Amino acid sequence: MERSVTFFGLETINRVSFLRDDEVFIKQAFEHGSTQFVPFINGAAFATETSDKSGTNLLMLGHQGCPNYSEWPGLLNKIRSVMDTERGWLVESGFTITFLGLMDGDSSFSYKEYTGTPLFAMDLRPASDTLVQKSETKFILDQYEPLGRMQAFNLSNEVASLFSHANMYLDWLRKFLFCPGCASKVFPVHGGTKLQCGNNDESVKCSVRDAAVSNVCFPRTxxxxxxxxxxxxxxxxxxxxxxxxxxxxxxxxxxxxxxxxxxxxxxxxxxxxxxxxxxxxxxxxxxxxxxxxxxxxxxxxxxxxxxxxxxxxxxxxxxxxxxxxxxxxxxxxxxxxxxxxxxxxxxxxxxxxxxxxxxxxxxxxxxxxxxxxxxxxxxxxxxx
Amino acid sequence: MERSVTFFGLETINRVSFLRDDEVFIKQAFEHGSTQFVPFINGAAFATETSDKSGTNLLMLGHQGCPNYSEWPGLLNKIRSVMDTERGWLVESGFTITFLGLMDGDSSFSYKEYTGTPLFAMDLRPASDTLVQKSETKFILDQYEPLGRMQAFNLSNEVASLFSHANMYLDWLRKFLFCPGCASKVFPVHGGTKLQCGNNDESVKCSVRDAAVSNVCFPRTxxxxxxxxxxxxxxxxxxxxxxxxxxxxxxxxxxxxxxxxxxxxxxxxxxxxxxxxxxxxxxxxxxxxxxxxxxxxxxxxxxxxxxxxxxxxxxxxxxxxxxxxxxxxxxxxxxxxxxxxxxxxxxxxxxxxxxxxxxxxxxxxxxxxxxxxxxxxxxxxxxx
The missing domain is CATH 3.90.79.10 (Nucleoside Triphosphate Pyrophosphohydrolase)
Structure with missing residues (x-):
């Protein structure tokens, strides 16, 4: 093993972090035919078999989804319609989604000089009154097993690192529902990589909303x-x-x-x-x-x-x-x-x-x- | 300069982190005659001159305070009475306080085998309706100048490191007033080194309160x-x-x-x-x-x-x-x-x-x- 490449530490995607606040880019990346989504449900990713049957792989779905996927395109549309807006607040929407980056591979997607397969991870947490409905996630639960904690160590280092990247962002988006400065709801922006205080009442002070830059708005490590x-x-x-x-x-x-x-x-x-x-x-x-x-x-x-x-x-x-x-x-x-x-x-x-x-x-x-x-x-x- | 000792990086106090949840220890450390307090007001520490007039030092007050300190012992008593309880919530109390550790020096304070001068930092943020009153902080503002950002770089590395330690904890205690999981108030415990979700309504779920251990409850770096x-x-x-x-x-x-x-x-x-x-x-x-x-x-x-x-x-x-x-x-x-x-x-x-x-x-x-x-x-x- 190379000195620097610890397990979970083999990052192979370009985060193009400077494009996250570019709405045109995020929209095109989401909608492209080659785009891949890593679905989590209630915090758990899903396992598939590797193509050579040698071990465990991570479930990723394209726009075409998987067999019996009829709910999937509609679900993606719902997510797209409220993503990076106040209506994307987890408690009401029942999901969080985050842009991971561009992965080498299919180069049919390009934006400016950057090419690669766009990759998003999402955590679906439907409740009785959320935009995303439980029935829409059933097709995943019916066909795949959740990836257990020890199973993650059977993934290839490259895939495990991608899982790690997704899990860290989704855990953060799941935990931070209310602004620590004023108790307003916070909702994700910039492709799910930043949180925005939803406090619109200017008479209520908020050290998070009113800061020029607040580290509270970014994931913690x-x-x-x-x-x-x-x-x-x-x-x-x-x-x-x-x-x-x-x-x-x-x-x-x-x-x-x-x-x-x-x-x-x-x-x-x-x-x-x-x-x-x-x-x-x-x-x-x-x-x-x-x-x-x-x-x-x-x-x-x-x-x-x-x-x-x-x-x-x-x-x-x-x-x-x-x-x-x-x-x-x-x-x-x-x-x-x-x-x-x-x-x-x-x-x-x-x-x-x-x-x-x-x-x-x-x-x-x-x-x-x-x-x-x-x-x-x-x-x-x-x-x- | 030694390899490892960067500016702000010369820590000389023993944090005795394992004693922070020991209420007897925190009480004795707070009340001891040798104990020193680093006061901040609205986020700013205060400057004094060094004893040899060579430069800037950080204001630290003992139980006896400073000249014209008549409000000080009463203020310390107020702080002590609600510290590490729900009533210590900044919005109502008007202060935060954190235990920094034991500093080499006066060895008259000892607890188990640990000796040294107990050190606390506090940020006073009085408002019209808080337990701590503006009038009680006036004696500091009247006698000392706030330590400016560039002035911190004139402190000795040892004192600058102590300032850095205090500032990082106080900034965190100031920013996290509401639980990100359920919007309840959060109040400091363990000598102001951990935050506790104040949600007492068991019918309201909270991923922060209900977690066995939640990193959200600790300061971020x-x-x-x-x-x-x-x-x-x-x-x-x-x-x-x-x-x-x-x-x-x-x-x-x-x-x-x-x-x-x-x-x-x-x-x-x-x-x-x-x-x-x-x-x-x-x-x-x-x-x-x-x-x-x-x-x-x-x-x-x-x-x-x-x-x-x-x-x-x-x-x-x-x-x-x-x-x-x-x-x-x-x-x-x-x-x-x-x-x-x-x-x-x-x-x-x-x-x-x-x-x-x-x-x-x-x-x-x-x-x-x-x-x-x-x-x-x-x-x-x-x-x-």
């Missing part, structure tokens, strides 16, 4: 630091035990935690390491390696390495600050390295350390951080 | 990528012109832009570089170097380096995609390096390239990114 703690010679790595169980085995993984406002990534690593394990790392000993989008619901995992100078104090594990972890321990890199070598030859899944302990599998950035330490260990010891 | 674009041999750097003017000079700086949901940092750099300059960088040629918190209002600047292979195409500047920039051009590193050498000897401020062009000064992460490129250039050319 929560940065998380995730850090492999190793001694400076790469002979030991500190991994911690989560509550997750797999048969009789438990999983040991890297430390992670949400960044707080006004922290650097380096300081957030130092703080999380100390809070969760008691281990002390210097700010200058934190390196930022690579990152991963994580769509549960809208995280940015920032993968780091923290180098520890063992001095009889820095490395002492103390779980009593935050009390979040069940256990943490220093593992010999020699043994971790052997486990990763066995994993390279085995069917994928978790990495087995021994009968009782596993490490994360290769869709997790934690896996790549540990693997990074393994490679460094081998270099230090002349094996590479 | 917006990640921004900021990237120096250099050719692989560090002989040229691409800098772009902002709208900012200083006398007759204009400033050329690095490219920056908000990250979007479901992007890696590496991909966001690739996208922003292409959107703003037309230049093409490979994902594997993006390195993440260091980061900076930016309190206007709650950004995380992620400083990167993008290496370009000149091939007659990659390096061609095209400003026509996003049309955000006035100009971008490739500068010879030889000349940039000379400007940085002159800057090292000059009074600080912006870096003068020539009579018409400046580069960012050393409180900006852009400065450090360009300086990083200068150092690499010198190494490549045997000057270091």
């Amino acid at each position: 929560d940065p998380v630091v995730i850090v492999a703690i190793v001694d400076r010679c790469f002979s030991k790595i500190c991994l911690a035990r989560s509550r997750r169980k797999h048969g009789n085995a438990v999983m040991y993984s890297t430390i992670a935690g949400f960044m707080e406002p006004a922290e650097t990534v380096e300081h957030a690593c130092q703080r999380e390491i100390w809070e969760e394990t008691g281990i002390k790392v210097e700010l200058n000993d934190v390196d930022i390696l690579f990152t991963q989008p994580w769509p549960y619901p809208c995280n940015l995992m920032i993968g780091c390495l923290g180098l520890i100078d063992f001095n009889g104090d820095n490395e002492i594990i103390n779980l009593e600050h935050d009390k979040e972890l069940l256990d943490a321990q220093w593992f010999e890199m020699e043994l971790v390295s052997q486990a990763f070598e066995r994993y390279g030859k085995a069917p994928k899944g978790l990495v087995n350390f021994d009968d009782r302990i596993t490490f994360p599998g290769d869709t997790a950035i934690a896996h790549q951080l540990i693997e990074h330490a393994v490679i460094k260990y081998k270099r230090f010891n002349g094996h590479l | 917006d990640p921004v990528v900021i990237v120096a674009i250099v050719d692989r041999c560090f002989s040229k750097i691409c800098l772009a012109r902002s709208r900012r003017k200083h006398g007759n000079a204009v400033m050329y700086s690095t490219i920056a832009g908000f990250m979007e949901p479901a992007e890696t940092v590496e991909h966001a750099c690739q996208r922003e570089i292409w959107e703003e300059t037309g230049i093409k960088v490979e994902l594997n040629d993006v390195d993440i170097l260091f980061t900076q918190p930016w309190p206007y209002p709650c950004n995380l600047m992620i400083g990167c380096l993008g290496l370009i292979d000149f091939n007659g195409d990659n390096e061609i500047i095209n400003l026509e995609h996003d049309k955000e920039l006035l100009d971008a051009q490739w500068f010879e590193m030889e000349l940039v390096s000379q400007a940085f050498e002159r800057y090292g000897k000059a009074p600080k401020g912006l870096v003068n390239f020539d009579d018409r062009i400046t580069f960012p000064g050393d409180t900006a992460i852009a400065h450090q990114l360009i300086e990083h490129a200068v150092i690499k250039y010198k190494r490549f050319n045997g000057h270091l």
Whole structure:
């Protein structure tokens, strides 16, 4: 795996973000014959089989939809008629939709110098009194299975990344129904990539509506630091035990935690390491390696390495600050390295350390951080 | 300047984040004689002079307040009486308050094994009908000047970082008055570090209140990528012109832009570089170097380096995609390096390239990114 390409992180579409507020573009992109829609219902995407039957794919529908699709063209028309207007408010419309970008492929759609297949994702949430009716979504539910959380990890990285992109926007559009500044309804604009405060009463002040630019109107991304703690010679790595169980085995993984406002990534690593394990790392000993989008619901995992100078104090594990972890321990890199070598030859899944302990599998950035330490260990010891 | 310590990024307090939901701790921390409060009024902090008259400091008040402080102890009592309860809702209370952490110094306050001076920041926004009255804030306005935006850059890095920490939390508490899920009022809990949906009507569904954990209840941090674009041999750097003017000079700086949901940092750099300059960088040629918190209002600047292979195409500047920039051009590193050498000897401020062009000064992460490129250039050319 290339350094930068973590799972969910292989973006292959051009977001053409600067065209989102161009109504002519959005209209043409929506209506083009090649356009593809990724449907979600009540927050769940749908699975199909890949064309070569090798695995799971994500359901995408064109304007022609799928077999027994008679409701589909009418549904698209309804959506198109209120999209990016006040009537597109989820509570009344029963849907949200967002423009993802242009995907390489069919070049029959072009706008200015930009070509590609237009891609939209939509979440259908019909209720008894919404514009979109339950009966109109039945043809999808009748023919496809919802994509389960673990199933998303069976998608190809390219498709999983597209799912991640859709899920992050749709989760945001679902959660933000009312303006945090004035409690008015908020409705999506710019192809479902920005929210607009619907407060038309000028006598009611609203810090969101009245701001020249308000970050509240855009989707949020929560940065998380995730850090492999190793001694400076790469002979030991500190991994911690989560509550997750797999048969009789438990999983040991890297430390992670949400960044707080006004922290650097380096300081957030130092703080999380100390809070969760008691281990002390210097700010200058934190390196930022690579990152991963994580769509549960809208995280940015920032993968780091923290180098520890063992001095009889820095490395002492103390779980009593935050009390979040069940256990943490220093593992010999020699043994971790052997486990990763066995994993390279085995069917994928978790990495087995021994009968009782596993490490994360290769869709997790934690896996790549540990693997990074393994490679460094081998270099230090002349094996590479 | 140490690699990791960007301006606003020198955090020196222990946030003891795991104690925030401990009501006994918050009460004791608030009431202790050594406790310090950073007051803001309507979003502005206040300036004082440093003890050695060398510059600007941030106003902090103890329980004893300042000269003519007779309203202060009563005000603190009012705040204490409704803090972390529904009655602490800004619209009715006229204030928000947040616990920042324990600062090294006076060790007379201790809780479990944690010692230090407790630090709170508060934003007073009295209206005619709020618990906090305008008359109670007058003693601050009468004696101190609000800290202007540019003045914050005159603070020591340690104090500026504390200001940044306070400002990010207070900005969030000010903006989020209503629940985005159900339009009920939201009020701060856990020492003003979490928001609670005040919807008590169980018949009204609320995706925020009913979630086991909801990221909506925590402050947001917006990640921004900021990237120096250099050719692989560090002989040229691409800098772009902002709208900012200083006398007759204009400033050329690095490219920056908000990250979007479901992007890696590496991909966001690739996208922003292409959107703003037309230049093409490979994902594997993006390195993440260091980061900076930016309190206007709650950004995380992620400083990167993008290496370009000149091939007659990659390096061609095209400003026509996003049309955000006035100009971008490739500068010879030889000349940039000379400007940085002159800057090292000059009074600080912006870096003068020539009579018409400046580069960012050393409180900006852009400065450090360009300086990083200068150092690499010198190494490549045997000057270091």
